[in-house]
Amino acid sequence: MRKFIIKRLLLSVLILFFVGFIIYAMMRLLPTSYIENIAYTKSLQPNSKSYEEWMEQLSVTYGMNNGVVGGYFQWIGHAIVGDFGDSWFYTVPVTQKFHETVWLSFVMGLISLIFELIIAIPLGVLAATKQYSKTDYTISVLSFITISFPTFFFASLLKLVFSVNLGWFDLYGLVGRNYDQLSAIGKFFDKANHLVLPIFCLTFLSIGGLMRYTRTNMLEVLNSDYIRTARSKGLSEGTVIYKHAFRNTLIPLVTIVGGSLPGLFSGALITETLFMIPGIGFTSYNAMVAGDIPFSMFYMVFLAILTLLGNLISDILYAVVDPRVRIA
Amino acid sequence: MNEQDKELQQEIGVNPAEEPEVKDENIANPETENLDREAIETVAEQEAEQEAKEEDSGDEEHLSLNDDRRVKVLSPGMLVLKRFFRNKVAVVGLIILAAMFVFSFIGALFSPYGEAQRFYRIEDIRQPIGGAKVITEVVYDSPSGTPKSSLTIPAGRAIKLINLVYEGLPTEKVVIDWETPAKEREITSLPYGPITQSGVSYTIQSNDTVEYTKGADTFTLTRKGGFYEVIKDSDLAFIGYTYSLNAIKQTDEMTFDFKVAAFGTYEDLKATSTDSATFNVGSDVFELNSDGEIKKGGEDYAYIMSYNVKPISDLDFYTQDFKEAVIYAIENNPMLPGNEKQFDYVKEGETEPTTYSLIYNAASEKWEIKEALPSQVYDKYSAPSGAHWLGTDGHGMDMLTRLMYGGRVSLLVGFIVVIIETVLGVIMGGIAGYFGGWVDNIIMRLVDVFYCIPTTPILIILGAAMDEMRVDPTVRLIYLMLLLGFFGWAGVARLVRGQILSLREQEFMTATEACGISAHRRIFRHLIPNVIPQLIVTCTMGLGSTILIEATLSFLGLGVRFPFASWGNIINDVNDVYVLTHYLFVWIPAGVCIVLTVLAFNLVGDGLRDAFDPRMKR
Numbered sequence: 001m002r003k004f005i006i007k008r009l010l011l012s013v014l015i016l017f018f019v020g021f022i023i024y025a026m027m028r029l030l031p032t033s034y035i036e037n038i039a040y041t042k043s044l045q046p047n048s049k050s051y052e053e054w055m056e057q058l059s060v061t062y063g064m065n066n067g068v069v070g071g072y073f074q075w076i077g078h079a080i081v082g083d084f085g086d087s088w089f090y091t092v093p094v095t096q097k098f099h100e101t102v103w104l105s106f107v108m109g110l111i112s113l114i115f116e117l118i119i120a121i122p123l124g125v126l127a128a129t130k131q132y133s134k135t136d137y138t139i140s141v142l143s144f145i146t147i148s149f150p151t152f153f154f155a156s157l158l159k160l161v162f163s164v165n166l167g168w169f170d171l172y173g174l175v176g177r178n179y180d181q182l183s184a185i186g187k188f189f190d191k192a193n194h195l196v197l198p199i200f201c202l203t204f205l206s207i208g209g210l211m212r213y214t215r216t217n218m219l220e221v222l223n224s225d226y227i228r229t230a231r232s233k234g235l236s237e238g239t240v241i242y243k244h245a246f247r248n249t250l251i252p253l254v255t256i257v258g259g260s261l262p263g264l265f266s267g268a269l270i271t272e273t274l275f276m277i278p279g280i281g282f283t284s285y286n287a288m289v290a291g292d293i294p295f296s297m298f299y300m301v302f303l304a305i306l307t308l309l310g311n312l313i314s315d316i317l318y319a320v321v322d323p324r325v326r327i328a
Numbered sequence: 329m330n331e332q333d334k335e336l337q338q339e340i341g342v343n344p345a346e347e348p349e350v351k352d353e354n355i356a357n358p359e360t361e362n363l364d365r366e367a368i369e370t371v372a373e374q375e376a377e378q379e380a381k382e383e384d385s386g387d388e389e390h391l392s393l394n395d396d397r398r399v400k401v402l403s404p405g406m407l408v409l410k411r412f413f414r415n416k417v418a419v420v421g422l423i424i425l426a427a428m429f430v431f432s433f434i435g436a437l438f439s440p441y442g443e444a445q446r447f448y449r450i451e452d453i454r455q456p457i458g459g460a461k462v463i464t465e466v467v468y469d470s471p472s473g474t475p476k477s478s479l480t481i482p483a484g485r486a487i488k489l490i491n492l493v494y495e496g497l498p499t500e501k502v503v504i505d506w507e508t509p510a511k512e513r514e515i516t517s518l519p520y521g522p523i524t525q526s527g528v529s530y531t532i533q534s535n536d537t538v539e540y541t542k543g544a545d546t547f548t549l550t551r552k553g554g555f556y557e558v559i560k561d562s563d564l565a566f567i568g569y570t571y572s573l574n575a576i577k578q579t580d581e582m583t584f585d586f587k588v589a590a591f592g593t594y595e596d597l598k599a600t601s602t603d604s605a606t607f608n609v610g611s612d613v614f615e616l617n618s619d620g621e622i623k624k625g626g627e628d629y630a631y632i633m634s635y636n637v638k639p640i641s642d643l644d645f646y647t648q649d650f651k652e653a654v655i656y657a658i659e660n661n662p663m664l665p666g667n668e669k670q671f672d673y674v675k676e677g678e679t680e681p682t683t684y685s686l687i688y689n690a691a692s693e694k695w696e697i698k699e700a701l702p703s704q705v706y707d708k709y710s711a712p713s714g715a716h717w718l719g720t721d722g723h724g725m726d727m728l729t730r731l732m733y734g735g736r737v738s739l740l741v742g743f744i745v746v747i748i749e750t751v752l753g754v755i756m757g758g759i760a761g762y763f764g765g766w767v768d769n770i771i772m773r774l775v776d777v778f779y780c781i782p783t784t785p786i787l788i789i790l791g792a793a794m795d796e797m798r799v800d801p802t803v804r805l806i807y808l809m810l811l812l813g814f815f816g817w818a819g820v821a822r823l824v825r826g827q828i829l830s831l832r833e834q835e836f837m838t839a840t841e842a843c844g845i846s847a848h849r850r851i852f853r854h855l856i857p858n859v860i861p862q863l864i865v866t867c868t869m870g871l872g873s874t875i876l877i878e879a880t881l882s883f884l885g886l887g888v889r890f891p892f893a894s895w896g897n898i899i900n901d902v903n904d905v906y907v908l909t910h911y912l913f914v915w916i917p918a919g920v921c922i923v924l925t926v927l928a929f930n931l932v933g934d935g936l937r938d939a940f941d942p943r944m945k946r
Contacts, residue, residue: 011773011776014773015773015776015777015780016780018777019777019780019781022777022781023781023786026786026789026790027789030789030790030793031793031797037796137417140417141417144927144930144931144934145923145927147926147930148872148876148922148923148926148927148930149923149926150876150879150880150883150896150919150922150923150926151880152879152880152883152884152896152899152902153899153915153919153922153923156899156902156908156915156919157919159908160908160909160912164908164909171905269784269785269788270784270880270884273884284785285788288785288788288789288792289788289789289792290792291789291792291793291796296785296789299785300781300782300785300786303782303785304780304781304782307779307780307782308780
């Protein structure tokens with residue numbers, strides 16, 4: 001087991017190295033980063049140096065003057081000790097901005113994951129136990145509908161119904177206009193109020209996948225021999241399903257949910273942007289659109305790490321919860 | 329007992345033939361026979377669909393082979409189709425898809441409008457038609473038009489000097505503000521000077537004359553009230569005045585000589601408090617009264633005003649009456665909110681008065697004259713009507729037509745991206761799975777790398793970069809498809825490799841090897857076809873998710889760009905809160921189209937999976 005984990009970790013580092021290089025090379029080769037924008041604006045000012053001269057000067061200032069390969073190794077050298085440089089767009093250290101924003105995203109992700117589990121798993125089990133019934137069809141079609149909705153369209157619909165027509169929530173942002181005048185509890189509820197729609201949106205769009213996954217696995221379990229045995233022993237249907245079947249369905253569920261845990265830190269890029277929630281996703285979106293290389297680099301490598309970590313966790317969990325699985 | 333139940337029984341091994349009800353009811357019905365056969369074939373299929381036909385003959389042994397028992401054997405493809413069409417949900421998906429294709433690809437042919445055809449409507453919009461201003465600054469004029477600023481700047485300074493002493497010598501020290509730094513000077517006696525500024529030296533000769541030298545030239549500026557003459561070498565070089573001279577008829581041109589004579593005489597009248605005087609320009613005789621009205625041969629010819637009232641267009645001409653109405657309104661009418669004054673004026677040949685507004689601009693001290701004129705504007709956000717069934721969008725284009733073309737783009741992008749993904753994925757996955765060893769290792773690490781690359785952020789960055797570089801929309805569309813395909817092949821490669829790894833160990837592959845078939849043929853003729861069922865399912869589902877990604881990018885303004893329509897960029901308008909709340913017809917239909925299409929692809933994909941592999945049924 002330890003050997004497997006070490007091997008996987010080493011492999012992950014290698015993969016990460018190349019992923020980082022691809023991203024870095026792409027960002028550096030695009031002629032539209034933040035530096036180019038500044039150089040262009042500055043060169044347009046009267047009596048200014050030419051664009052090329054500004055570029056030369058700014059490249060040195062921002063440490064972008066050694067080629068792509070050299071620059072990448074320089075970046076790695078700093079990144080390994082946790083120094084991701086200063087964000088150009090936010091003009092603060094990248095890690096500081098990250099700490100300011102990531103916890104909001106994490107809370108949003110966690111709450112929506114909890115709701116997702118609460119809603120999707122029971123519905124999935126229900127659909128599987130009543131296979132081919134009306135309930136099953138309704139749940140299946142519902143789960144397909146939730147995965148077919150584009151985030152922006154669903155968010156717009158939510159805004160139209162709950163913000164515009166019912167006036168329950170604000171359209172954008174994390175805090176209301178009178179936030180500063182509120183008491184501590186008022187501030188908490190103000191933020192909570194602003195997070196309702198984004199979390200609803202996140203939850204709704206993600207339950208479909210988990211619901212179908214639960215249903216498929218539950219069906220597989222229900223068709224297995226030991227369930228038939230349990231039934232033939234004359235156990236009640238409730239015992240069969242919740243004691244024998246559901247517990248075995250948990251095996252794949254635990255692995256997939258465990259694997260999705262690192263993803264809680266990645267933030268919801270689109271949802272946060274649509275609701276202008278200053279989590280890591282929205283922050284990164286602004287930085288990326290502005291061509292902020294240090295921040296974008298950090299965010300994308302961070303996402304890659306989370307993906308690798310998620311895969312590793314689900315593989316390990318798979319072996320942990322299911323003793324039949326042997327890891328080579 | 330419905331069909332699904334039968335299938336369930338097939339799955340758990342109950343032979344429907346043993347069900348008495350079914351047997352009794354449908355004993356002579358070939359349909360039932362087919363069902364029975366299918367149950368058997370399903371078992372056969374589990375071995376390998378390719379060999380289904382051969383294995384059929386083997387399976388038939390435990391049935392009687394009498395001709396009356398013999399039924400038509402369905403090919404594996406037909407079986408899949410049959411099973412697919414039995415799935416109602418999948419059929420609904422297929423119908424939606426077909427409808428979407430007809431709507432997008434054929435509907436656009438029948439639409440009377442083009443993809444980027446704009447519509448207009450006539451609307452009364454207040455437009456600036458002219459301006460009015462109290463003349464506070466000296467206007468310069470010379471025989472050859474407005475003199476150069478190199479001439480007027482010293483003249484302006486000379487005028488400032490002369491104004492200091494015009495009413496007699498100043499009793500206090502005066503500040504000459506145009507000197508740098510501004511200087512305080514005491515002018516006690518005339519002539520005074522020289523004062524030098526920017527290489528020009530000024531000398532105040534008398535209380536209405538300033539002489540100044542610039543290089544070798546000497547200019548003499550004489551003041552007559554609000555009228556200034558600048559003489560150089562005893563010739564009149566240019567004049568300055570603080571009035572406007574307006575012709576009664578548009579055809580009469582106010583010549584330089586006429587201006588000189590008119591202003592000169594006007595100032596003389598004012599100085600001497602005479603009521604009228606005459607002056608000659610060439611052979612013409614003009615009569616001027618103290619109100620500034622000039623007559624030629626007893627008829628009104630021109631008039632002098634202290635306001636400058638001018639139309640914006642040279643083709644327009646304001647009558648004296650209108651100009652006086654403007655001036656009267658400026659001086660007497662109450663100020664409305666927004667620095668606005670209004671007045672009514674009956675245009676010549678009309679009976680109803682027209683309302684004009686005067687908007688004051690404090691920075692330029694100008695009044696802008698505005699009139700509500702019918703103008704052609706884009707027919708933006710017009711509500712659904714007979715001409716535009718779904719109304720028009722923010723560019724004044726027909727919504728329904730945009731939706732059709734948008735569907736084309738969205739579906740095309742989906743298909744092309746999935747084709748790119750599949751081709752790349754099948755080649756890479758096929759090679760990796762078949763050859764194994766170090767080739768497999770390298771390719772799979774590459775797959776891992778691509779799996780790890782966060783696609784959405786990268787596409788956002790590239791989209792923003794393409795925005796910045798102003799990439800042509802067509803090129804952009806192609807880039808978008810290539811990029812989406814390039815970043816999406818890893819999943820397909822993994823699937824194909826996994827399938828091939830398990831297929832490679834099966835007997836039929838050993839047989840192909842024994843037959844000495846070339847590697848190329850073995851991969852592409854024997855392995856890949858067996859992967860195809862899985863591949864079709866993945867592709868169908870992939871189409872849905874690709875359309876979602878494309879729509880999201882276009883919605884953020886980073887994907888398909890105007891003039892191309894795509895369902896995503898049609899909804900883009902919803903970013904404007906006013907559109908969100910008031911123009912539902914602009915963004916709801918496109919959203920519904922996306923949801924329906926993606927849903928349909930998912931349903932069909934799911935149906936196909938069940939049809940291809942009944943063991944995996946949901």
